Amino acid sequence: xxxxxxxxxxxxxxxxxxxxxxxxxxxxxxxxxxxxxxxxxxxxxxxxxxxxxxxxxxxxxxxxxxxxxxxxxxxxxxxxxxxxxxxxxxxxxxxxxxxxxxxxxxxxxxxxxxxxxxxxxxxxxxxxxxxxxxxxxxxxxxxxxxxxxxxxxxxxxxxxxxxxxxxxxxxxxxxxxxxxxxxxxxxxxxxxxxxxxxxxxxxxxxxxxxxxxxxxxxxxxxxxxxxxxxxxxxxxxxxxxx
Amino acid sequence: xxxxxxxxxxxxxxxxxxxxxxxxxxxxxxxxxxxxxxxxxxxxxxxxxxxxxxxxxxxxxxxxxxxxxxxxxxxxxxxxxxxxxxxxxxxxxxxxxxxxxxxxxxxxxxxxxxxxxxxxxxxxxxxxxxxxxxxxxxxxxxxxxxxxxxxxxxxxxxxxxxxxxxxxxxxxxxxxxxxxxxxxxxxxxxxxxxxxxxxxxxxxxxxxxxxxxxxxxxxxxxxxxxxxxxxxxxxxxxxxxxxxxxxxxxxxxxxxxxxxxxxxxxxxxxxxxxxxxxxxxxxxxxxxxxxxxxxxxxxxxxxxxxxxxxxxxxxxxxxxxxxxxxxxxxxxxxxxxxxxxxxxxxxxxxxxxxxxxxxxxxxxxxxxxxxxxxxxxxxxxxxxxxxxxxxxxxxxxxxxxxxxxxxxx
Numbered sequence: 001x002x003x004x005x006x007x008x009x010x011x012x013x014x015x016x017x018x019x020x021x022x023x024x025x026x027x028x029x030x031x032x033x034x035x036x037x038x039x040x041x042x043x044x045x046x047x048x049x050x051x052x053x054x055x056x057x058x059x060x061x062x063x064x065x066x067x068x069x070x071x072x073x074x075x076x077x078x079x080x081x082x083x084x085x086x087x088x089x090x091x092x093x094x095x096x097x098x099x100x101x102x103x104x105x106x107x108x109x110x111x112x113x114x115x116x117x118x119x120x121x122x123x124x125x126x127x128x129x130x131x132x133x134x135x136x137x138x139x140x141x142x143x144x145x146x147x148x149x150x151x152x153x154x155x156x157x158x159x160x161x162x163x164x165x166x167x168x169x170x171x172x173x174x175x176x177x178x179x180x181x182x183x184x185x186x187x188x189x190x191x192x193x194x195x196x197x198x199x200x201x202x203x204x205x206x207x208x209x210x211x212x213x214x215x216x217x218x219x220x221x222x223x224x225x226x227x228x229x230x231x232x233x234x235x236x237x238x239x240x241x242x
Numbered sequence: 243x244x245x246x247x248x249x250x251x252x253x254x255x256x257x258x259x260x261x262x263x264x265x266x267x268x269x270x271x272x273x274x275x276x277x278x279x280x281x282x283x284x285x286x287x288x289x290x291x292x293x294x295x296x297x298x299x300x301x302x303x304x305x306x307x308x309x310x311x312x313x314x315x316x317x318x319x320x321x322x323x324x325x326x327x328x329x330x331x332x333x334x335x336x337x338x339x340x341x342x343x344x345x346x347x348x349x350x351x352x353x354x355x356x357x358x359x360x361x362x363x364x365x366x367x368x369x370x371x372x373x374x375x376x377x378x379x380x381x382x383x384x385x386x387x388x389x390x391x392x393x394x395x396x397x398x399x400x401x402x403x404x405x406x407x408x409x410x411x412x413x414x415x416x417x418x419x420x421x422x423x424x425x426x427x428x429x430x431x432x433x434x435x436x437x438x439x440x441x442x443x444x445x446x447x448x449x450x451x452x453x454x455x456x457x458x459x460x461x462x463x464x465x466x467x468x469x470x471x472x473x474x475x476x477x478x479x480x481x482x483x484x485x486x487x488x489x490x491x492x493x494x495x496x497x498x499x500x501x502x503x504x505x506x507x508x509x510x511x512x513x514x515x516x517x518x519x520x521x522x523x524x525x526x527x528x529x530x531x532x533x534x535x536x537x538x539x540x541x542x543x544x545x546x547x548x549x550x551x552x553x554x555x556x557x558x559x560x561x562x563x564x565x566x567x568x569x570x571x572x573x574x575x576x577x578x579x580x581x582x583x584x585x586x587x588x589x590x591x592x593x594x595x596x597x598x599x600x601x602x603x604x605x606x607x608x609x610x611x612x613x614x615x616x617x618x619x620x621x622x623x624x625x626x627x628x629x630x631x632x633x634x635x636x637x638x639x640x641x642x643x644x645x646x647x648x649x650x651x
Contacts (some may be wrong), residue, residue, distance in 0.1 A: 217354050
């Protein structure tokens with residue numbers, strides 16, 4: 001298994017008016033291909049900052065970040081946009097779909113920015129939509145879909161470029177428990193198909209789907225350990241301790 | 243290339259979706275551009291009309307006529323030197339008439355102002371023109387009533403006259419003027435003809451408030467010495483005007499006894515000097531007119547810029563989403579530039595649709611038609627205004643930080 005993400009002594013400093021806030025104070029970790037990782041921590045622990053840096057939405061103040069053996073910690077805006085387009089699939093708590101575009105167009109959008117031609121684009125988008133089970137709803141607008149369906153569209157959009165990592169930020173935060181569980185089952189299945197998944201959450205139930213849990217506190221890694229009581233597809237709780 | 247096209251198409255789709263989503267706002271914003279384009283195109287049309295009107299009146303007063311005078315048109319030379327030139331005299335006009343081979347007709351012309359009376363009717367400040375029988379031929383004017391005086395009457399200095407249209411209608415409101423005797427200054431003249439109405443030359447001087455008398459009579463009656471005339475020469479063809487000019491110049495130098503080393507002590511004027519002068523004035527009018535109407539367009543552009551800032555702010559979150567999934571700055575910039583250009587282009591098209599019937603109204607006053615070039619330029623200008631006024635908002639959008647933009651509520 002090759003290393004997908006390597007963080008070495010990452011720090012992030014924010015200037016909040018007069019005072020400086022150390023959101024991350026030297027985080028080092030590695031994530032391998034096809035890992036299923038949950039990043040947890042209370043608010044203010046630095047997990048949002050961590051997600052932004054891993055997702056290449058933001059750059060660290062210092063430290064080294066290698067994604068697929070490429071140093072991305074010193075890239076400029078446009079290079080980062082390209083990395084986000086090719087390597088990272090985002091799933092947000094609030095879905096973040098384009099309200100005026102239908103499902104197909106929402107899922108196609110990363111491919112448009114990636115410069116994929118129209119026939120190939122259409123094929124890949126439809127395949128991705130089918131994967132999340134929304135082929136019937138292809139030409140619906142987001143406001144004609146339920147919350148769970150919207151999040152499936154977001155997952156389809158994240159998958160469509162076949163990224164190196166799926167990065168989900170509180171993916172069930174705006175869903176009821178049952179729908180949330182369905183989305184998590186989708187992630188479990190995607191993991192089994194070989195995808196690398198990183199969940200950022202503060203819910204233990206959700207984090208329990210992952211295989212590895214990284215706990216942050218005050219901008220540092222507090223604990224980094226395998227998940228003992230994993231929840232998996234089809235069972236509410238399965239003892240997975242090896 | 244393929245990449246750029248897909249992005250462009252995406253940009254266009256977004257632009258029109260955004261305009262459609264805010265119909266009322268788009269209409270109000272576009273109004274500024276509509277007004278700007280309407281005023282600019284109408285100004286362009288009016289300037290075109292002014293040029294055509296001028297060219298028409300130039301044609302009417304004869305582009306193939308040379309005006310030999312002491313004073314050059316347009317000025318610029320040494321006033322005192324010109325003031326001291328010898329006068330042109332009637333014998334020199336006769337010399338040209340006899341010797342020149344490329345002229346159609348030659349008329350000596352001299353003028354003064356006198357009141358003209360008939361019974362109790364008086365017209366003040368009539369221009370009394372002394373000339374020969376060739377005058378109608380030289381200037382291409384038509385006689386409306388009766389005839390022009392003959393060569394015999396002219397050479398003999400007979401007391402006959404031809405009235406300009408305004409003088410005739412003022413002196414003889416209810417009578418036929420032919421055969422009646424009018425008083426021009428102190429002398430009595432029999433009216434033999436009335437000229438066709440000619441209008442005024444660009445509103446400067448009426449050509450109809452005139453009375454024409456034989457030039458020999460004129461010297462006898464209005465001036466003690468023979469001199470100080472103009473010589474009007476009509477060329478056989480306008481294409482050989484320069485040749486005629488050289489011929490006339492040669493004859494005059496000979497009869498005025500100028501040695502080869504001396505400069506001409508007369509001026510041969512022609513309409514193109516007037517045309518040059520007009521073109522200068524016309525350019526100033528056009529520049530000022532377009533500047534003032536351009537201000538309307540400028541204000542329209544500011545409106546567009548303002549609404550584009552609103553649009554960017556409203557869609558901060560959308561920009562964040564697009565950036566998160568990999569849209570580079572250039573794409574975001576282009577998206578908003580396209581939106582503002584499309585908005586302005588729609589305004590430009592509406593503006594032209596409104597301006598076209600209005601230009602037909604201008605056509606009632608000035609002979610004009612909205613030139614196709616004005617339509618093309620108006621559309622280009624509106625797109626240009628869109629790009630310029632959209633740039634700052636679009637640039638701001640492209641620089642948004644994706645993290646902040648995604649967090650924006």
